[in-house]
Every structure is written in structure tokens, then in C-alpha cells.
Amino acid sequence: MIFLPLSIMERLTEKEIDTLLQNLEGWTYLEGSITKLFTFKDFKEAFATMTRIAFECEAQNHHPEWENIYSSLTIKLNTHDVGGVTKKDFQLARSIENIVNAN
Template identity: 40%
Template sequence: MAINKLSEVEISSAIAQLAGWAVVNGKLQKNFKFRDFVEAFGFISKVAIVADKMGHHPELFNVYNKVTIDLTTHDANGISALDFELAQKIDRLL
């Protein structure tokens, strides 16, 4: 099944439903801040489990208590509905 890149209008509509996510350099991005490194890394582990079950793997960046997540669908060459689905699941982990 082909995954399609969303249009700018579709992205604008979908992003309005999410808190704290933005399009940065063509990727859906959100920054998270935790109490310490262990809490941040625990969150990354939870994200990894959810993402792997979806077969959709985000770009995860961690510096001490900060985590940045970038979502894009390489097969679609941009942001797809799959990215928004994962973003919603990530937000539910908090």
C-alpha cells in the first residue's frame, strides 16, 4: 500500500489538532523536557516500542533532560498521515 505525502492544507488542518507540534525543515517536530536524563530516556524507550509496533521509526534526539522528535515518512518523501498517527500516540505517552 502506497503512503502519500500530505498537502500543505492537509498538514495545516492536522497539526491544528496537536499541541506543541510544528513543521520544521519539512518534518513534524516536537520538543519535550523532563526532570532528568533517566526520565527522558524512559520516554524515548516508550516511544521506540510504540513506533516499532507501527513499523514507523522517528528521528529521536536527546541531550540530558531534553528530547526532540522529528517525524517524516521517507517512502512518501514528506509528512504523511502515519506521522500524525504516531504524533498522537506519542502525546498519549505523557
């Protein structure tokens, strides 16, 4: 079992979320999650990226809600245990950005 510092698991206020979103291009706060739509060249590239993201999600023990339609991938992040967005979601979002930008 992985134990994280309490501060990373504390539910953030909308003001805190808005401040942190300034450092994540294209991510927005919507319906209790931070979310972003990614568009890839084709389905194969989208799915390959999802696979790389899945390994990172397992490493962080934090999993997105996501939807893949052909070359698009929508990712929504929130922390179900606290019923909102935490720094853990932003940590995963930054990791996702690194994976997508590595292509």
C-alpha cells in the same frame, strides 16, 4: 510485512499538515517534518520515555528522527518512502503524545 491503506501513506500538502497540526499541541512543521521538543525532569525520565516510544514505533513500523540532550528530547517525523509527511506521521505523533502524557 505490514501493508497500510494507501491514504495513510500519501504525502500531505502543507495546508493539510497545518490543519492536522491544530490537533497536536506544540508540534510544528519544519523542514519537511512535523517536530516537537519535549522537556522532562531529568535524563532518566527522558530516556525511559524514549524507551516506551521505541516500543510503539516498532509496533507501528515507523521510526522517528530524534535527539536527546540530557532532559530534552526533540522528535521529527516524516515518511521517508514518500519524501514528506503523511497521516502515518500524525498517527505516531498522537501515540507519542499519549505515552508522554501518561507519565
